[in-house]
Amino acid sequence: MIPVSDTHRAPNNAVTFVLDLRIYELDAVLRAAYRFVDGFYVDLRMKDPHSIQVRLCPKSGEVSDERALAGEFHNELLHCVLRRSVLRETKGVREMILGRALFGALVDLDERSLGLSDPNRLRHEAPADSMTGYAKDAAGIARDWFQ
């Protein structure tokens, strides 16, 4: 319970304590702070590059036990750190599962229903271009040379 011992009561009934950013990521601190915004005004300030000051000011009423409040914040912080750690460790697996799920959801085109399996289909449906008239083979290009 080391950091909680740094807790003290500030003016406006606020509770302040300092967190070491070499232990807790800034992102985790902000996520933990977000859990307290319902009941408190949360103010975060960098004290130096390695520490951040958290100030919790109750929106109404008073804080009866500042150490308990700071302890709750630290517990929430640990939860956020753990959550981020698990997310990071399972990122590859989650992406693989999502990829497989998306791949499995691909529409399976039935070639027979589209008529693509008929080898004579294209021959039967030769385009009749009215501009050039190449389907009629007017120049005799497709004619057998030996006929």
Added chain:
Amino acid sequence: MKALVPSHLVLDVDTRIYPEEVLENVLVAFRGVLEVSRVERDGWWIMIHAVSHFDVETVRGEFSNYMIYAFVTSRAQD
């Protein structure tokens, strides 16, 4: 609650904690609460001079909370 006399307040934002795009989003969300008159930059800090008809301490606290909310939601996919 809205006050009859508007108050001037300075909101300071530490860019080491909050990226500037988060601040921009929050300022947009607070445009009905704050009338920003001037924005100054001093090292890591951005100072927003504004006028508000609401209680200064409440505005300050809600602004700070909304900065946290905007930060967390901007990284919801992480």
